[in-house]
Amino acid sequence: xSKLTHFDEQGQAHMVxxxxxxxxxxxxxxxxxISMEPDTLRLIVQGGHKKGxxxxxxxxAGIMAAKKTPDLVPLCHPLALTRIAIDFDIDGDHxxxxxxxxxxxxxxxxxxxxxxxxxxxxxxxxxxMCKAVDRGMVIGExxxxxxxxxKSGHWKRGHAD
Numbered sequence: 001x002s003k004l005t006h007f008d009e010q011g012q013a014h015m016v017x018x019x020x021x022x023x024x025x026x027x028x029x030x031x032x033x034i035s036m037e038p039d040t041l042r043l044i045v046q047g048g049h050k051k052g053x054x055x056x057x058x059x060x061a062g063i064m065a066a067k068k069t070p071d072l073v074p075l076c077h078p079l080a081l082t083r084i085a086i087d088f089d090i091d092g093d094h095x096x097x098x099x100x101x102x103x104x105x106x107x108x109x110x111x112x113x114x115x116x117x118x119x120x121x122x123x124x125x126x127x128x129m130c131k132a133v134d135r136g137m138v139i140g141e142x143x144x145x146x147x148x149x150x151k152s153g154h155w156k157r158g159h160a161d
Contacts, residue, residue, distance in 0.1 A: 022108070022150075022151075023106055023107055023108055024106070024107075024149040024150055025104065025105075025106050025148075025149050026104065026105050026106070026107055026109070026110050026111050026147075026148070026149035026150060027102065027103070027104050027111070027146070027147065027148040027149060028102070028103050028104075028110060028111040028112040028114065028115035028116075028144065028146070028147045029100065029101070029102045029115060029144075029145045029146040029147075030100070030101045030112070030115040030116050030118070030119045030142065030143065030144050030145055031098065031099065031100045031101075031119065031141070031142070031143060031145050032098075032099050032119045032120065032123055032139065032140065032141055032142030032143065033091070033096045033097060033098045033099065033123070033139070033140055033141060034096065034097050034099075034123045034126050034127060034137055034138065034139050034140075035094065035095055035096045035137065035138045035140065036095055036096070036097075036130065036134050036136075036137045037095065037133075037134045037136065037137075038095050039133070039134075040095075040130050040133055040134040040137070041090070041092065041095050041096075041097070043130070043133065044097070044126070044130065045090055045092075054125075054126055054129045054130065055088050055097070055126070057125060057129065058086070058088070058099075058122045058123070058125040058126045058129070059086045059088070059122065061121050061122055061124075061125040062084075062086040062099070062101055062118040062119065062121055062122030062125070063084045063086060063118065064121070065117045065118050065120070065121030065122070066081060066084045066101070066103050066111075066114040066115065066117055066118040067081060067084070067114075068117075069113050069114045069117045072117060073113055073117070076113050076114075077108075077109050079105050079107055079109070079111065079114065080105060080106075080107065081103060081104065081105050081111065081114060082104050082105050082106060083102065083103065083104040084101070084102070084103050084104075084114075084118060085101070085102045085103075086099065086100070086101050086118060086119075086122050087099070087100045087101075087102075088100075088122075097123075097126060099119050099122045099123050100119070100145075101115045101116075101118035101119045101122065102115065103115040103118060109150070110147055110149065110150055111147075112144055112147055115144070116142060116144065119142050120139075120142055123139045123142070124139070127139065143157070144157065145157050
């Protein structure tokens with residue numbers, strides 16, 4: 001196992017020096033879901049929520065979260081993101097909404113944290129907009145699905161390189 005990179009030899013937290021790394025096309029894809037009552041899901045899908053387009057607002061919130069990641073996670077580098085895409089899939093069989101975020105840059109460090117923040121905040125926004133009708137919603141399984149670029153290369157959940 002590799003050592004933790006956000007600590008120096010004295011055990012002090014620091015931002016990793018990425019200055020000598022190559023600029024490469026970096027991609028991260030993350031996923032997660034929010035489970036809810038069937039009536040809540042129906043309200044979202046039918047567009048009947050009095051607060052407006054729940055998924056549209058959640059998509060914008062996820063995009064904004066990716067852009068603000070270094071403000072939220074102390075040791076993240078500010079990055080010039082070149083693409084942020086948030087997609088939702090309705091799972092009526094399990095009363096869930098699945099969220100998938102894809103974040104890209106051309107830079108010296110990866111975008112996993114930006115994609116994870118995007119997924120979390122998109123799902124949190126759904127919760128926030130619907131909590132008046134369903135406080136029992138559960139956000140789960142937020143995880144990295146795939147990353148590409150940089151020295152460590154390509155990684156995909158469930159696949160060996």
